[in-house]
Every structure is written in C-alpha cells, then in structure tokens.
Amino acid sequence: MTTITSGLPETSSSDYYLLDELLTDEARDVRDRVRGFVDRDLLPIINDYWDRAEFPFELVPKIAQLGLVGSTISGYGCPGLSRLAAGVLTRELARGDGSVNTFFGVQTGLAMGSIALLGSEEQKQRWLPGMAALDTIGAFALTEPGHGSDAVRLETTARRDGDHWVLDGAKRWIGNASFADVVVVWARDVEDGRVKAIVVEKDADGRYPDGYSADLITGKIGKRAVWQPDITLRGVRVPVENKLDEAQSFRDATRVLTSTRGGAAWESLGHAIAAYEIALAYAADRHQFGKPIASFQLVQHKLAEMLAEITAMQLYCFRMADLQEQGRLTGPMASLAKMHHARKARQVCLDARDILGGNGLLIEHHVARHLTDMEVVHTYEGTDSIQSLIVGRDLTGISAFT
Incomplete structure (x- = not known):
C-alpha cells in the first residue's frame, strides 16, 4: 500500500483524533499482525489476481498462520477476540483488499458464525476446529436469483425424507461456494413453511453430493478476486444431522x-x-x-x-x-x-x-x-x-x- 510521504505533519494521518491510542493490547496486536500480512504478503500480488479475476489460494495458509480465523468465537481453535479487535481486523484486511476480506468474512462471520450461533455442541466440535485452521472452507447460501433484499421470501426448499433432507432450488452470489467444504444452505421446510439452515458438505473424496453445482459469476467490476458463484440444488440429499439444531426460522x-x-x-x-x-x-x-x-x-x-x-x-x-x-x-x-x-x-x-x-x-x-x-x-x-x-x-x- 502506498504510504504517506515523509515530511508531512503527523496530523495528516487518517487517525486524526488519535483513536488508536484507545486500542487494547489485543486490538493493537491484531492491527500489527494483519497490517504486516497485508504489506508483506497481500499487496505485492493482489492486483494480478484481481485483474485476472482469480482467487489467491496461495494466501490461504498465510491467513491461517495469523491465528485469527473465527474472530469473536471462543473455543474450537478460535481466538475469541473482543468486538474491537475483530473490527480492527476487518479494517486492516479491507485496507489491503476487499476480496480477501470477503473471503475471510464469509468464512468467519457467516459460515462459522452460523454454526457457532445455531449449531449443537456436536456440530460445533465437528466443523469449527477445521474451519478455524482453514483446513475446512465454508460458505453461506442465503441470497437467491429472485430474492436479495427480500431474502425472507426465499424459494429454495428442504424436504425431509427418512434420514435425509432433500434440497431443491438456486442460490446466487455465494462467496467461496465453488470450492467450500461446507455450505450453510438456507431453505424453506415444505412441511411447516419455516426457514432452516442445512449444511451441505463434501465427502471424504472431496466431492459434493449429487445435484449440487456451482457456476462462477463472471464480469464483475469489483471484488474480482473472490469467487461468488450461482448454486443449483437438484434433489441434493443431506444427512438429517446436518441441519443446524437451533435454526428454526428466518x-x-x-x-x-x-x-x-x-x-x-x-x-x-x-x-x-x-x-x-x-x-x-x-x-x-x-x-x-x-x-x-x-x-x-x-x-x-x-x-x-x-x-x-x-x-x-x-x-x-x-x-x-x-x-x-x-x-x-x-x-x-x-x-x-x-x-x-x-x-x-x-x-x-x-x-x-x-x-x-x-x-x-x-x-x-x-x-x-x-x-x-x-x-x-x-x-x-x-x-x-x-x-x-x-x-x-x-x-x-x-x-x-x-
């Protein structure tokens, strides 16, 4: 990132009211760690990835090494950051690049956040440690082709069939969903009409269930280095235990x-x-x-x-x-x-x-x-x-x- 030219007065800094003086030791440490990653690892390469509309997979292990995935979640390998430290983390990532920040936000805030907030203890133990290490990548599938601002009217359906849920529908602008290991899909239960969250995951061979497909949306003018595909769900069968226990309505x-x-x-x-x-x-x-x-x-x-x-x-x-x-x-x-x-x-x-x-x-x-x-x-x-x-x-x- 271009830095402020030496010789300019200190009051020209973006922190004009000296708010960083109010940072806790934790938040200051997060700021310095992320800023170092941005300057050292991200900025030298991100423009090339952004220009080609390719995701910078080479940065994933370096992000994992920061030890910050999971943000405010406590336990399960997550750092349990304060809200201030988590905000500073987001600020510093965005100072570097929005695409990488979106990847991190989908992983930490939406996918992991859904599991941490709405999952059972068994579900948290099952998914969160791998996600905190970035060995398991997550996605959050809510928005649909016909439902963005009115996502409450989502049309993707979930039908109970014995020991499985069967998912049918379409999702749009779903970050990470073309390579995620777990995808939190929000769907309407055909039996009671209420919205549930059901986790679609790859099998041991890295394959999605039959009927799941993700096609990259191309031609974006922004966030070009993060992949946000369309998802199609056609009779996707998911084990009943993959429904997040506490997800009962929109x-x-x-x-x-x-x-x-x-x-x-x-x-x-x-x-x-x-x-x-x-x-x-x-x-x-x-x-x-x-x-x-x-x-x-x-x-x-x-x-x-x-x-x-x-x-x-x-x-x-x-x-x-x-x-x-x-x-x-x-x-x-x-x-x-x-x-x-x-x-x-x-x-x-x-x-x-x-x-x-x-x-x-x-x-x-x-x-x-x-x-x-x-x-x-x-x-x-x-x-x-x-x-x-x-x-x-x-x-x-x-x-x-x-």
Whole structure:
C-alpha cells in the first residue's frame, strides 16, 4: 500500500483524533499482525489476481498462520477476540483488499458464525476446529436469483425424507461456494413453511453430493478476486444431522446477519482509509504547474472533507464495538452504521480517484480497486435503501416495507 510521504505533519494521518491510542493490547496486536500480512504478503500480488479475476489460494495458509480465523468465537481453535479487535481486523484486511476480506468474512462471520450461533455442541466440535485452521472452507447460501433484499421470501426448499433432507432450488452470489467444504444452505421446510439452515458438505473424496453445482459469476467490476458463484440444488440429499439444531426460522438467519452487519461498516472504513492515504501521498508527490498538487486549495479542501468523513466513521465503529461488547447493539443501530459508512466510503474512494486523475484509473495505484470494491459493499449486507427502512421502522414504529 502506498504510504504517506515523509515530511508531512503527523496530523495528516487518517487517525486524526488519535483513536488508536484507545486500542487494547489485543486490538493493537491484531492491527500489527494483519497490517504486516497485508504489506508483506497481500499487496505485492493482489492486483494480478484481481485483474485476472482469480482467487489467491496461495494466501490461504498465510491467513491461517495469523491465528485469527473465527474472530469473536471462543473455543474450537478460535481466538475469541473482543468486538474491537475483530473490527480492527476487518479494517486492516479491507485496507489491503476487499476480496480477501470477503473471503475471510464469509468464512468467519457467516459460515462459522452460523454454526457457532445455531449449531449443537456436536456440530460445533465437528466443523469449527477445521474451519478455524482453514483446513475446512465454508460458505453461506442465503441470497437467491429472485430474492436479495427480500431474502425472507426465499424459494429454495428442504424436504425431509427418512434420514435425509432433500434440497431443491438456486442460490446466487455465494462467496467461496465453488470450492467450500461446507455450505450453510438456507431453505424453506415444505412441511411447516419455516426457514432452516442445512449444511451441505463434501465427502471424504472431496466431492459434493449429487445435484449440487456451482457456476462462477463472471464480469464483475469489483471484488474480482473472490469467487461468488450461482448454486443449483437438484434433489441434493443431506444427512438429517446436518441441519443446524437451533435454526428454526428466518429470524435465525437475521440473527447471523445482524451480528455481521457491523463488519460491513468496519470494511467500508478500511477501504476509505486506504484510498485517502494513497491520495494524500500522491498529492504530495505529484507536481503540476511547477508545484505539488497538495498545495492547491481544491485538493486540500477535498482531502479535509475525506478526513472528516473517515473520522466520523471511526467514531461510529469504536462506539459500535463498545455497544456490541455490552450486548446493547441493536439491528437498527448496525443498519445505521452500514448505511452511513457504505455511502461515505464510496464517496471518499471517488474523491481519491479524482485526486489521482487519470492515474486513478490504473489498478497499480490501488484506488480503482478499492473504489469498485466499495460498489459491492454498498450493495451487499443490505443496500442503503433497505438499511434506511430498517432504521425508519425503528424510529416511527411503522414498517414501510411492501
């Protein structure tokens, strides 16, 4: 990642309000470990993978070596991080690359999170240790071709047939699902009409059950280095013990999503910080009309506006982590943070691209990658329109969903 040019005053840092001074020793250690991985292992190679739309499998064992997979989950080989340390982890990964952060988030927050929150003790012992070591890769299959924002209306079905569940339907934008070892599939039980979570897994030979197929979605403008395929399920038979014990309705899927929505805010912050720091360094080094563009009023104004947004985002995130630790963060609170951060980070990345001019269009400067990745963040985990309706319902007591 481009670093801030030496000679600039310390107050030009993205941590303008010195919030990193409030980090615990644990969070500071996480920050340093992840930042070292990003600078040493990720940034030298990620643009090539992103450009080719290929997943960087070579980074998986290096991510495992960080010892951070599982994030806030305690036991089962997971680190049991505080909410603040987990947020900093996401921020630092996103400062490096959104695709790798999505891979990690799907593994840790969605797949492992579903099992940790809704699985029986036997199911946790069965899957989580291997997932924490990244020997077992997970996916989370909720979104469907016809159901994104209204995922509550999902049409994939689960039918009990003796000692098996039989799954039929289709899923879309399912990260990791073309190579995952376990896929948490959300489906509607045809008997009671309620939504359940059933884990589809590879056999000992690494093969998916008959009827399961995953086709990569191609042509993406963002998050190009993470694979998000379409899944087709045609009579897929899954042992009855693979249904997560505590997953009894769509409310349980919502519980998982609420617990991860704060991560989208931390990710947005990471993209914004990366873009801002690159733009600041570039402005100091780029000369036009005989002087650095950092000396131009318009550029300084833009940088100050970017920093103001980042500082507000940091304050949101730190308070959100505190509320999560206390068990007081509500779904609408998480929605407000996601809505605000996705919008603001998107603009910060746009402003950074503008400061870099034509060079901002080149992925070698990283800003274009962060900008287009933010287009993805702006949509997933609920668009800003959906988040605003969640907050609006909480404010007024009236649902505006149709």
